Amino acid sequence: MSLALLCSGQGRQDRDSFSLLADAPAAVPAFAAAAAILGDHPANFCRTAPIATLHANREGQILCVTRALAAAAALFPNGVPADTIVAGYSVGEMAAWGIAGVWPPAETLRLVDHRARSMDVAGGPDDQLAYVRGLPRGTVERLAERFGCAIAIVNPDRLFIVGGPRSAAEALCAAALREGAARAAPMAVHVASHTPRLAGAVAPFAAALAAIPTQRPTLRLMTASGATLVSRPQQALAGLAGQVAETIDWAELLEALGERGVTRILELGPGRALADMAAAVLPIAEVRALDDFRGLAGARAWLTA
Structure with a gap:
């Protein structure tokens, strides 16, 4: 078995994001690091915070990275096998670097906090991500240019994430539907991640990354910057910082992942959007999401079957 762990981006966090993990002893360091930033245990934070706060840029990024860090620790209390590939979607890449041992949980989450704050300062007060499914990339690029937006993420099966001012993103979605898109709508992410609107966040985030010591990855860490493996983190920091303003x-x-022989994939969540995409692209692989299981025991059994 060649395993890949996928760390989700923000947008799917909800009241139950930590229900499977809250009592896992191995997840305590991740939870403690998150509580130091959020002011509360993340499980309680998710249960009690207003929905708008759960989906705010800063809190959403911290919660999603905490979920992945906690999930990996809980599933592999003796350590993730060294031949595992770990990768992350959007802010999920920060979790992937943490899971791979480049930084400990506390430093990982402090960097996520800095990333989010830098993005909030650089972005507009009414920015928005949206999705468009079913149109060719050239058509989506043309619509994005027309409405002052940009493609943020290229996903399989003609699914594109676009970002820009809220009114522009909504207008783009309406135009995409008129052009024949299968679906198009705003998302619960209120920052234009991975677009030039966040160019001002790159330098401060790069400075924060440079200030924290790094360790060589203990796993096979794959970055979305060119879909390459990271062996020397210091040489990949510029790409990690640049991602906040560049298309992924x-x-x-x-x-x-398929070219590297991955045969089993687990999305750490929250949600299963990455698992669905991976299953479509890699039909010969066994693909699950942690949220598919009713408990950690079932997930561990699947991983070792």
Whole structure:
């Protein structure tokens, strides 16, 4: 078995994001690191915070990275097998670097906090991500240019994430539907991640990354910057910082997993959007999401079957 762990981006966090993990002893370091930033245990934070707060840019990024860090620790209390590939979607890449041991949980989440704050300062007060499914890339690029938006993420099966001002993103979605898109709508992410609107966030985030010592990955860490494996983190920091203002090609990364012989994939969540995409691109692989299981025991059994 060649395993890949996928770390989700923000947008799917909800009241039950930590229901499977709250009592896992191995997840305590991740939860403690998150509580130091959020002011509360993340499970309680998800249960009690207003929905708008759960989907705010800063809180959403912290919660999603905490979920992945906690999930990996809970599933592999003795350590993730060294031949595992770990990769992350959008802010999920920060979780992937943490799971791979480049930074400990506390430093990982402090960097996520800095990333989110830098993005909030650089972005517009009413920015928005939206999705368009079913149109060719050239058509989506033309619509994005027309409405002052940009493609943020390229996903398989003609699914594109676009970002820009809220009114522009909504207008783009309406025009995409008129052009024949299967679906198009705003998302619960209120920052234009991975577009030039966040160019001002790159330098401050790069400075924060440069200030934290890195360790060589203990796993096979794949970055969305070119779908390559990271062996020397210091040489990949510029790409990690630049991602906040550049298009991510997630379809290319999934294809790279197949080329490297991955036969089993687990999305750490929250949600199963990445699992669905991986299953479509890699039909010969066994693909599950942690949220498919009723408990950690079932997930562990599947991983070792």
